[in-house]
Amino acid sequence: MTIDVKTETARLLDKLGVDRAAWSTGDMASHSPVTGEEIARVKTVSAAEAGKAITAAYEAFKAWRLVPAPKRGELVRLLGEELRAAKADLGRLVSIEAGKIISEGLGEVQEMIDICDFAVGLSRQLYGLTIATERPGHRMMETWHPLGVVGIISAFNFPVAVWSWNAALALVCGNPVVWKPSEKTPLTALACQAVLERALARFGDAPKSLSQVLIGDRAIGEVLVDHEKIALVSATGSTRMGREVGPRLAKRFARSILELGGNNAGVVCPSADLDMALRAIAFGAMGTAGQRCTTLRRLFVHENIYDQLVPRLKKAYASVSVGNPLETSALIGPLIDKAAFDNMQKALSAARAEGGSVTGGERVAAASQDTAYYVQPAIVEMPKQAGPVLEETFAPILYVMEYSDFDQVLEEHNAVAAGLSSSIFTLNMQEAERFLSADGSDCGIANVNIGTSGAEIGGAFGGEKETGGGRESGSDAWRAYMRRATNTVNYSKALPLAQGVSFDI
Numbered sequence: 001m002t003i004d005v006k007t008e009t010a011r012l013l014d015k016l017g018v019d020r021a022a023w024s025t026g027d028m029a030s031h032s033p034v035t036g037e038e039i040a041r042v043k044t045v046s047a048a049e050a051g052k053a054i055t056a057a058y059e060a061f062k063a064w065r066l067v068p069a070p071k072r073g074e075l076v077r078l079l080g081e082e083l084r085a086a087k088a089d090l091g092r093l094v095s096i097e098a099g100k101i102i103s104e105g106l107g108e109v110q111e112m113i114d115i116c117d118f119a120v121g122l123s124r125q126l127y128g129l130t131i132a133t134e135r136p137g138h139r140m141m142e143t144w145h146p147l148g149v150v151g152i153i154s155a156f157n158f159p160v161a162v163w164s165w166n167a168a169l170a171l172v173c174g175n176p177v178v179w180k181p182s183e184k185t186p187l188t189a190l191a192c193q194a195v196l197e198r199a200l201a202r203f204g205d206a207p208k209s210l211s212q213v214l215i216g217d218r219a220i221g222e223v224l225v226d227h228e229k230i231a232l233v234s235a236t237g238s239t240r241m242g243r244e245v246g247p248r249l250a251k252r253f254a255r256s257i258l259e260l261g262g263n264n265a266g267v268v269c270p271s272a273d274l275d276m277a278l279r280a281i282a283f284g285a286m287g288t289a290g291q292r293c294t295t296l297r298r299l300f301v302h303e304n305i306y307d308q309l310v311p312r313l314k315k316a317y318a319s320v321s322v323g324n325p326l327e328t329s330a331l332i333g334p335l336i337d338k339a340a341f342d343n344m345q346k347a348l349s350a351a352r353a354e355g356g357s358v359t360g361g362e363r364v365a366a367a368s369q370d371t372a373y374y375v376q377p378a379i380v381e382m383p384k385q386a387g388p389v390l391e392e393t394f395a396p397i398l399y400v401m402e403y404s405d406f407d408q409v410l411e412e413h414n415a416v417a418a419g420l421s422s423s424i425f426t427l428n429m430q431e432a433e434r435f436l437s438a439d440g441s442d443c444g445i446a447n448v449n450i451g452t453s454g455a456e457i458g459g460a461f462g463g464e465k466e467t468g469g470g471r472e473s474g475s476d477a478w479r480a481y482m483r484r485a486t487n488t489v490n491y492s493k494a495l496p497l498a499q500g501v502s503f504d505i
C-alpha cells in the first residue's frame with residue numbers, strides 16, 4: 001500500500017492535538033524528505049512577536065522559580081506520561097519530517113521519555129555542597145538557584161530529543177523555555193508543544209508562557225541569541241552556526257551550551273572482535289543515513305586485519321536496504337534535502353581527487369520520486385587522512401584508512417577540528433585504557449567496543465574543540481541551567497576575617 005505522506009501528516013498532527021491554524025495555511029512550506037513533497041504550511045513568527053514571547057517567558061520565570069523543585073518535577077513527570085501516550089504518533093511524525101526509519105523515530109521519542117524520568121529524579125537532587133570554613137562559628141555552603149529563560153535552538157536531525165534534553169532539565173531547574181526548532185522540522189516541534197500543553201493542563205497552576213515554540217528561520221534564532229532576557233542559549237547545529245552564535249552570546253555575557261558538528265572516528269585494533277566491530281561500524285556509519293552528529297565518519301583499521309574487515313564492510317554496504325522508511329523495512333532512509341545530496345557528491349569527488357577509492361554513494365530511486373534524495377551509503381578507502389576526511393559532511397560517507405602504529409593512529413585520530421565522539425575496538429586492555437586516558441581520544445565521548453553513536457541520556461553529552469564544549473542531558477549537566485551562590489553564615493559573636501586579615505575600627 002502506498003502511503004500518502006501529506007494525508008498521513010495531517011492525521012498525525014490532528015491526533016497529536018496540534019491546532020490546524022498553525023500548520024495548514026501558514027507562510028512557510030514544510031517538506032518531507034521521504035518524498036520531497038510539501039506536507040504543510042506553517043505559520044512563522046516575526047522578530048517582534050519573538051521578542052514578546054521572550055518577555056512573557058521572563059514573567060513566567062518570576063513565578064516558576066518560586067515553585068519547589070520537586071513540584072516542578074511533577075510537571076516533567078506528567079510530560080513523560082503524555083510522551084508515552086504519544087510515542088507511536090510522534091515517532092512516526094519524526095520519520096516523516098526527518099526521514100528516519102520508524103524504529104529510530106520511536107527511539108528518539110523514547111529518549112525524550114528517558115530524560116523526563118531522569119529529570120524527575122533530579123528535581124529532588126539539585127544539591128549544593130557544604131564546605132569547611134577556616135573561621136570558627138561559620139558555615140559555608142552552595143545553593144543552586146534557577147537561572148532565567150532558556151533559549152533552545154535545534155537542528156533538523158534530532159528534531160524532538162534535543163528539545164527534551166534541554167526542556168526537561170530547564171523546567172526542573174526552574175527555568176521557562178523558548179524553542180526555535182530547525183526550519184526543516186517545524187511540525188514535530190508543534191507536536192511537542194501540544195504534548196507539553198496537555199501535561200500543563202493536568203499540572204494545573206503553572207505560569208503562562210512557561211514553554212513556547214517560535215517557528216522561523218535563523219533570524220528568529222538570532223532574536224533569542226541577542227535578547228537580554230535570555231540567560232542561556234543551548235544551540236545545537238553546525239559549527240558554522242556555533243561560530244556565529246557563540247561570540248554574540250559572549251558579547252553580552254550570556255551563557256551558552258554549544259552542541260556542534262562532529263567528525264567522529266573509530267580505531268579497529270588487531271585483537272578486535274571483528275563481528276562485533278562490523279555491526280557497530282555499520283550502525284554508526286550508515287544509521288540515520290549518516291545524519292547524526294555522532295555518525296562514524298573516519299575508520300582506522302590495523303594493517304594486520306584490514307583485508308579481513310574491509311571486504312566484509314564493503315559487502316555490508318552493498319547489501320544494506322535503502323528506501324522509504326514508512327513503507328519498507330529499509331535500514332537507510334533519505335537525506336534531508338538536495339543540498340545534503342550535493343554536499344555528499346562534492347565530498348566524494350574531493351575524496352577521489354585525494355586518491356580515494358569510492359564504493360557506493362550513488363542516488364537510489366525510491367518511490368519514483370525525483371524530489372527525494374536516497375543514496376547508497378559510501379565507503380571510501382583513503383591513502384591518508386586528507387581533504388574531505390578532515391571535515392564533517394552530513395551524509396553517509398565512511399572514510400577508511402590503514403594504520404600500523406598505535407601512537408601514530410592516536411595522533412591522527414585527534415588531528416581534526418571537531419571533538420565529539422570516538423570508539424576503539426580492541427580486546428587489549430592497554431590499548432583500551434590508553435584510548436580513554438589523558439593522551440588518548442580528545443573527544444567528549446570515548447567508547448570501547450561500542451560505536452560512536454547511540455548515547456544514553458544518563459551521561460553528559462557533548463564534545464570538545466569545534467564541537468563547542470557544551471554538555472547537556474545526564475550526569476551534572478543540569479548545573480549549566482542554574483546559578484550557583486556561595487553562602488557564608490556567621491553564627492558566632494565575633495567577626496574573624498579570612499586569611500587572618502585584621503581591620504579593627
Ligand code: NAD
Binds near residue numbers: 220222292293
Ligand atoms: P544548522 O547549523 O544549519 O541549523 C541548526 C539550527 O541553528 C537551526 O535551527 C537554524 O535555524 C539555527 N541557526 C543557524 N544559523 C543561526 C544563527 N546565525 N543564529 C541563530 N540560529 C541559527 O544545522 P542543521 O543542518 O540543522 O544540523 C546539522 C548539524 O548539526 C551537523 O553539523 C551536526 O553535527 C550538528 N548537530 C550537533 C549535535 C550535537 O549534539 N553536537 C546534535 C545534532 C546535530
